[in-house]
Amino acid sequence: xxxxxxxxxxxxxxxxxIKDGLQPIHLEVINESYMHNVxxxxxxxxxxxxxxxxxxxxxxxxxxxxxxxxxxxxxxGKFVHALSIEAKTPSxxxxxxxxxxxxxxxxxxxx
Amino acid sequence: MNSIIRSSIKIGFVPAVTKxxxxxxxxxxxxxxxxxVKNNKVVVxxxxxxxxxxxGFSNAVVQIMRMHGVTYDSHNVLDNxxxxxxxxxxxxxxxxxxxxxxxxxxxxxxIMLQMHQNGELVEELxxxxxxxxxxxxxxxxxx
Numbered sequence: 122x123x124x125x126x127x128x129x130x131x132x133x134x135x136x137x138x139i140k141d142g143l144q145p146i147h148l149e150v151i152n153e154s155y156m157h158n159v160x161x162x163x164x165x166x167x168x169x170x171x172x173x174x175x176x177x178x179x180x181x182x183x184x185x186x187x188x189x190x191x192x193x194x195x196x197x198g199k200f201v202h203a204l205s206i207e208a209k210t211p212s213x214x215x216x217x218x219x220x221x222x223x224x225x226x227x228x229x230x231x232x
Numbered sequence: 233m234n235s236i237i238r239s240s241i242k243i244g245f246v247p248a249v250t251k252x253x254x255x256x257x258x259x260x261x262x263x264x265x266x267x268x269v270k271n272n273k274v275v276v277x278x279x280x281x282x283x284x285x286x287x288g289f290s291n292a293v294v295q296i297m298r299m300h301g302v303t304y305d306s307h308n309v310l311d312n313x314x315x316x317x318x319x320x321x322x323x324x325x326x327x328x329x330x331x332x333x334x335x336x337x338x339x340x341x342x343i344m345l346q347m348h349q350n351g352e353l354v355e356e357l358x359x360x361x362x363x364x365x366x367x368x369x370x371x372x373x374x375x
Contacts, residue, residue, distance in 0.1 A: 181346060182339050189326055200326040203289065206342050224288030224341075227280070 131164035131201060138195035139171055139188060146211055147172040149220055153205070157226045168205040168223055172214045184208035260318030268315075269322075270335040273360045274304035277319045278329040282306050289341035290329045296348045300357060301365025334360045 129152065136150045149170040154163040169188065176184050185206050193200050205223050269275050274297070280286030282294045297304055309316035309328050319330055323337045331338045333356050338344070347353040354364045 181343050182337075185339060185343060186325075193326065203327060205289070224292045226288050227286050227291055 129162075129164045131196070132167070134195045135167060135169065135192050135201075135204075138191040139169065142187070142191040143171060143173040143175050145171050145173040147214065147216075151220065153203075153223050156223065157203075158228055159202075165202040166205075166223070167201055167203065168207075168220060170207045170209070170218075170220045172209045172211055174211060176208055176210045181208070258314060258317075259321050260312075260314045262318075262322055265315075265318050265322040266335075268305070268307065269332040269337075272303075272305040273334055273362060274302050274357075275332040275335075276304050276306045276329060277309055277315070277331075278306055279308065279310050281308050286310055287328070289327075292341050293329045293331060293344050296344055296353070299348075299366060300353065300362075302357065302362060333357070 132150055132152050136148065139145060139148055139150075147170070149168075151168045151170075152164060153166045153168050155161070157163075157166050159165050171188060175187075179187075185208060188206050188208060189200075189204065192204060203223075207220065276293060276297070278285060278287070278290035278293060280290060282297075285291035285294050307315055307319075309319065316328065319328075320326060323330055325337070325340065327340055329341055329344075331340070331344055338347070338356070344353070347356065354367060357364050
């Protein structure tokens with residue numbers, strides 16, 4: 122039901138916060154930090170695919186805000202550098218769907 | 233979904249930006265941000281400039297706008313820490329880029345991509361009197 126490509130503490134925290142808050146029928150948490158200009162093993166850039174009933178009749182902006190807030194609360198105010206989100210209802214998703222990687226980094230990891 | 237990103241022109245390696253600001257600047261206040269976001273029909277807060285985006289997510293937004301032929305105001309948050317913090321406070325949205333249409337916060341890169349894909353972006357632009365270049369193309373091909 123959920124896949125997690127990384128077992129770092131931030132990755133686990135993101136996974137837990139979304140599981141607790143949204144009871145997703147499918148969840149993928151992907152650490153994309155290796156694609157960026159950060160030290161090896163970093164947990165700075167993430168992408169999540171969340172499929173949940175709770176998104177029914179909810180605008181995209183609101184779905185993203187909900188996920189951002191869950192993660193922000195779990196990380197106690199410290200947000201990751203990048204959190205790319207795909208938030209779908211069960212009817213908008215099927216099990217053959219695969220997540221596209223985020224766009225290539227262009228070197229602007231300022232701080 | 234990545235066709236736009238894949239087709240985008242890749243620029244050479246750009247070293248990480250040096251810290252020009254030391255975090256002592258206070259965030260730009262809400263009134264000033266409220267003016268900035270209303271200054272043009274479309275306003276984008278991004279990393280880098282449209283000619284040379286410094287982040288893949290900002291670049292994706294630039295490419296989408298280019299495809300639709302939209303002219304817009306852009307603000308480089310890497311050059312201005314006060315705006316970077318000010319905009320995040322204003323929208324309560326944690327990441328850059330951030331896009332405004334008609335002064336209203338629309339979302340970040342992921343939302344723009346989805347709106348581009350499902351046709352919503354064309355509709356939103358139409359509402360504010362911008363005819364997407366993609367519409368012109370499809371009209372032309374029908375002739």
